[in-house]
Amino acid sequence: MDQPRVDPDQELVKRTQSGDAGAFDELVIKYTPRLYGLVYNMTSNHEDTNDLLQDIFAKAYRAIRGFRGKSSFYTWIHSIAVNMTLNFLKKRSRRFQLSLDDVDASIQNDKEFLESTATSSPVREADLSELQRRLNEAMMKLSDEHRAVVTMFHIQGMPHAEISKILRVSEGTVRSRLFYANRQLQNYLDEFRKNPVS
Amino acid sequence: MNEFDDNEIARLLRLKRYEQPPPGYFENFLHEFHRRQRDEILRQPLWRICLERAHGLMLRLDARSLASYPAAVAAVLVCAAVISLKIYQQPETARVALQSPPALSAPITEGEWSLTSPVATQIFRTQPVRSFNGSAQTHRAAAPPRYVLDSVPVSYEPTFRF
Incomplete structure (x- = not known):
């Protein structure tokens, strides 16, 4: 964009x-x-x-x-x-x-939040506080640079081009960091599916 | 075993958008920002504040356009400096002599004028310009009489040397 x-x-x-x-x-x-x-x-x-x-x-x-x-x-x-x-x-x-x-406790009452979690089976089965804890843990296990890219892309919703301008790296580097970070996060978050918290 | 795919990870991470600071945080943030700015200014030495103000003023006046005329600015400054030096380095006696034209001095008798004596070397009489009667002299009675040569020069125009 x-x-x-x-x-x-x-x-x-x-x-x-x-x-x-x-x-x-x-x-x-x-x-x-x-x-x-x-x-x-x-x-x-x-x-x-x-x-x-x-x-x-x-x-x-x-x-x-x-x-x-x-x-x-x-x-x-x-x-x-x-x-x-x-x-x-x-x-x-x-x-x-x-x-x-x-972490704001009111997140569990947020309408948009509830709608977004309703269709996600791993999330639905997990306690929301535990979910937040796991997400933070997973994020903090990333390197600072990878976490920055994940934050801007997934959480802030920025396009690759904008992230590349902000970080002053190529779009290819942004995509590469994002791919690597996603793989790492997958590994960390698979524990949700293996051991969901009721 | 099912694994998280990219879409599920993206969805999970988007949940973090809803993490918010304590209530009222954003309302107070600006006040806190102003307070910190004031504290920072108070900690700065005066010269730095002046420097920053001057810098800001120059930027506001678009100093880049002025920089295209450095020769003109320098010339004006040099001229001003030279003229100032000329004015303030004149000998005091010469200034008094030139600034006190003889025509305004005490009346001179015809006999004292001659073609051989230039005006600047005329010997002036040291009589008072005006004679005061006794009733007019009140608080100045004890003061010595004032003479023309003691008076303030009529003109403050700068003197010129040729």
């Missing part, structure tokens, strides 16, 4: 560059939920995600005057987020702790 030529955030970016802090606030409000999902699924820790998000937007605010619009603001801020998160994960790699407390 091609990136739309007109950046929908162009006006807000221009206003921010001319000193309108309120315009940047609008960008923060717009992108916080999406970037939260990206960073959280790469870190699996709410506090780390919060600190990283603050740093990401602070860095974006400092750097936005140098943003020339060669890519969309969406791609630009996602690049900042992914790179900062990957750098953070490298530093954190030796003190990693899986945080399962941050």
Whole structure:
């Protein structure tokens, strides 16, 4: 899928560059939920995600005057987020702790969530909390780079082309990482089918 | 044994979209962002704040267009510097002499004028310009009389040397 030529955030970016802090606030409000999902699924820790998000937007605010619009603001801020998160994960790699407390309990009451799980036999048979735990475990066993690709493609729903721009790698590399990560996840998640939790 | 295929994995992973932060998190995020920004500014030294403001101002004024005229900008700056130096390096005595035209000084008798004595070397009388009567001198009574040569020069125009 091609990136739309007109950046929908162009006006807000221009206003921010001319000193309108309120315009940047609008960008923060717009992108916080999406970037939260990206960073959280790469870190699996709410506090780390919060600190990283603050740093990401602070860095974006400092750097936005140098943003020339060669890519969309969406791609630009996602690049900042992914790179900062990957750098953070490298530093954190030796003190990693899986945080399962941050999973929102209200997920089990979400209508869309229930509909999506109704047709999935392994999921239907599994306890949802256990499912979340297994998913997080499986994700965290991936390398940081593979987890980033899986997060952007499967969870965020980004196309390969967009991911390749954000990571500054070829689309072939994105597809290759995705294929490898899927194989790994298959191995980890097969335990659901073997030993479903009732 | 059935195994997860790619579609099932994709479906499972999409469930993670519904993982949300604690309630109210997004509402408070912007306030927290502002607070951290303020704290960061307060931690910065003054010179860095000024530098960033100047940098921002230059970007706002599109300094790249100004950079296409570096020679003109440099020439203006050099001219301003030279003129400033010229003005402030004039000897004080010369400035007073030139800025106090003889026509405004005390009246000179006809006999003191001659073609052999240039105007600049005229000897002026040191009498007061005006004579004050006693009743008019109140708080200045004890002050010494003021003379024309002590007065403020009429013109502040810069002097020129030829």
